[in-house]
Amino acid sequence: MDDSVISPGNKMGDSASESDSSSLDGGAMLPPSTVSRDQLQKRIESLQQQNRVLKVELDTYKLRVKALQEENRALRQASVSIQAKAEQEEEYISNTLLKKIQALKKEKETLAHHYEQEEECLTNDLSRKLNQLRQEKCRLEQTLEQEQECLVNKLMRKIEKLEAETLAKQTNLERLRREKVELENTLEQEQEALVNRLWKRMDKLEAEKRSLQIRLDQPVSDPASPRDISNGDTASNLSNHIQTLRSEVVKLRNQLAVSQNESKEKMQRFVLEEKHIREENLRLHRKLQQEVERREALCRHLSESESSLEMEEERQFNEALSVSIDDYYDDIDEVII
Template identity: 80%
Template structure:
């Protein structure tokens, strides 16, 4: 565009110069060199004029095209506006139709929701009544199982107590026999030692007498002392007989010494046997104590399992209760559910002096179907009836090794006052 304008300006200046030359005062004719220059300049200006005309034609054509495009764009904008108005009208109509359909659907959904809510409340009330009936049946079966388990445990404990009594009696009897055997053994040892000392004294006297006889001459008469000791050695005896008699006395002393060593060995063997038997009885006593402890631990685990099952039943009951109270339609169905202050049960039952008799538990089933407090009281009564055994203290047998059975009477004396399973105390 700028080049076209410059060419136009140059053409104007050329034409002005021509006009000034033509219309001005007559001047001197130019020289041939200036003529050629002017002629060349005129030719160049003519060429530029042609170029500018061509550009002008092209610009005119472009303006026409732009006018046509503007006209078509205006027509398209008018068409687009009309189409947008039609689309807006169509969208508004469809939205109105959808709103009306949604209103109708909302009304139908509200009716269906009310019907489903009513059916759901009826189903929940039926399920609640069924769960209450199942809970009553479970409580009855649980109570029967508890009573059966308590009876089994009582029989086992009585059996263990009887075995403990029998072992204790055997231990006492063995201890008495041991004391008697020790006394008799001491008496026998004392009598044997006295007898041996007497015989040793007698042998010493005989030895001295024989030595005196050997020292005396052969033709010497026998002394009255030798006459008194005629039962041990012959009066008229040769030296060979005396030496044989001395050898026999030595053999007798050796035999008695051997007999004494045998009796001592036998006594040591008997003592070792008694010690081993006492150790065996002590181990048996400890085994019975461990067995009793295991039975009591099993019973505690059973009590804990029963309490956990009861707590799970209570949690299930609370969940159904919360579901019913959350809907808010329970009162309209004629089911009156009273709020209950729920307290968690302990993990182990509490020992009381209540008798184990199922005839004492009476169920009011009409009230049980409408309230949850009675079932909780029945669970608490069944828990109180299940008596927890007391754990016996562990006795250390190394404190008194000579009397291992002394721990059993101590165990019975310590557990007899505090154990609720003792039938002699009148707790059951």
């Protein structure tokens, strides 16, 4: 059974190996008795089966070729009809385009004439406006020069006035400073003299007080004489006088402190006034500079406006021309589409 179930490929391989071995042996053939009849029968059946399969495939390919030929004929007929239809449509489009191109040429001539008229009108209008702007520019320049001259004169007068006031206040401030220094020196000298005088008197009174105290400490032998009583009164008077002098010293010190505070407040007030005057002077200088810059900017603006008017005139002319050309080409594109 194992020998009977052999595939056609194995049979072909065996035959190939047999042919190779026969060729190697010098072409000697095996005798027919060595090949079994069953193997030959199976090989024949396998070849027949392969033959039937190949016939079926051949029929299938023939059918496919026939279908493709029919499809090719149909495509050729459709191509011929489409080409004819395309030629008709092309001829129709060509005729339509020719008619529209002729109409557009006429419209172009009309637009060109209309554009020339509009351009002439626009040019005249722009020239008139340009002349008006030039006249207005001259008038504004004159007005600006007058206003600037008036403003500059006013500011200069105000600056000169402020400078004079500043100088006067600075002079007054210097005078007050000198007076303050002199007053402080005088007060110091007076205070020093007063203190020295008071110290001398206090030393003298202290010496008298000690002398009286020594006398009072002595033993009492006789009744107090009127002189001793007067000495006691003198001691009490000296004490009162010392208290009075001390109160005067305190009072003078308070007056000195008050005068110093007043002088300090005056100095601060003068410093603030000087600072305010300097700030006002600086503000006026800045305002003057701003007015000068504004005048220069206005002059530049007027010059730029004049040049911009000329550029605007040229730009409007170019835009009108480009719009006409674009409309013409747009109409042609619409016709072509």
